[in-house]
Amino acid sequence: MSGYDAVVLAGGAARRLAGVDKPGLLVAGVSLLDRVLAAAAGAERIVVAGPRRNTRREVVWVREDPPGGGPVAALAAALPLVRAETVVLLAADLPFVPAALIDRLVAALEPAADRGGECAGAVAVDADGRDQILLAAYRTAALRAGVAALPEPAGAPLRRVVEPLALRRIRADSDAVFDCDTWADVRGARARSGRMDTAPTRRDMTGLEEWTEAVKQELGIELDVDIAALLDMTRVAAHNVQRPAAPLTSFLVGYAAASRGGGAAAVAEALRQARELAERAGAEPGAR
Structure with missing residues (x-):
């Protein structure tokens, strides 16, 4: 499998969590961010877009401009630091994303997987058929072109960058795509981990x-x-x-x-x- 870099978006406002530092919330004693970083341990370089925090793994930090400017602004700040031709894009609130799924997404972009024509990305798909665009592997050049095509990254929805791309879809189980948007989600993650x-x-x-x-x-x-x-x-x-x-x-x-x-x-x-x-x-x- 070819090498890849990872970009983790960790700068959201967490409005549905009373504005707390969501990536720093603990599940079974480990922060949400550290759980995602562990899943992406196979990356040659991990770039985290968001406020600097203590992490268990070495990462490269970058801040979106302006701070809190949204996912596309964060991606625009992180992409110049990406070296690999493939980049895995991850949200920082996925407590159970497995490394094996990330490997599958990256492998889906290998030349041997492109018999039906080259694709620009491979996204995880949940049980309802919804694309999880923040749990996906993309060709770095395609993301850079998509961001550059926008007149203003700040405040732009990430789907404007991703939807024009030719994507391969990889089915993922419910735990892998489980994210923590609300307090109920956080409690659910802790219950699943056996710490409630x-x-x-x-x-x-x-x-x-x-x-x-x-x-x-x-x-x-x-x-x-x-x-x-x-x-x-x-x-x-x-x-x-x-x-x-x-x-x-x-x-x-x-x-x-x-x-x-x-x-x-x-x-x-x-x-x-x-x-x-x-x-x-x-x-x-x-x-x-």
Whole structure:
């Protein structure tokens, strides 16, 4: 199989996710972006268009002009850095895209696959027959020509670049094309990965999960929060001591976990200790 480069578009506004850094959201402890980068590990060079982030793999960073200018602006910024004749174009929110599918897409552009005439791209197709143009391999020259033909890349839809091309379509399974556009999608990805241990028991748990993710992104925290355990601890503290004990104890639990090195295990142990202390307080004579 010929070599290829990869371009990952990671600069969207994530409006349906309250503006959080979507590529940085964790699924089974790994960011969405790192999951996509792992699938594209066979690339000779990976160019990521979007804000610079910490990643597990070495990549080349580029920013679309203007920032937030959309997928075509991001592609226009990334293509000058592509060296290979074939480029795989990927969204940064595909948690389960397999490397084998990327290999199939690239192989579909090989000369031996072009017996019916040369094609300019090979796109993954979902079960409903829809083209996944951000999960595809293209001839680099064809993409460059398509972008150059537009009067203004910023704000232009990517389909204006891709639809005129002769494409080969590759059927992909539902996991491979699964993307995370909404909080429901994120929760679904975590459930599929086996990291959702407890289902929400109240309707407002959905809002709490969304708020927790927003706070984690704002503070730069990478931690799977056991919301149910945290709420249980604060409930016991508020009931057995007094209501202001709940937020105060939550702060102290976080501080204790951080002072012990951080991580899920440190948080769980601090939660356990605080809950047991609150239970003992409720059992003392004179406790309300």
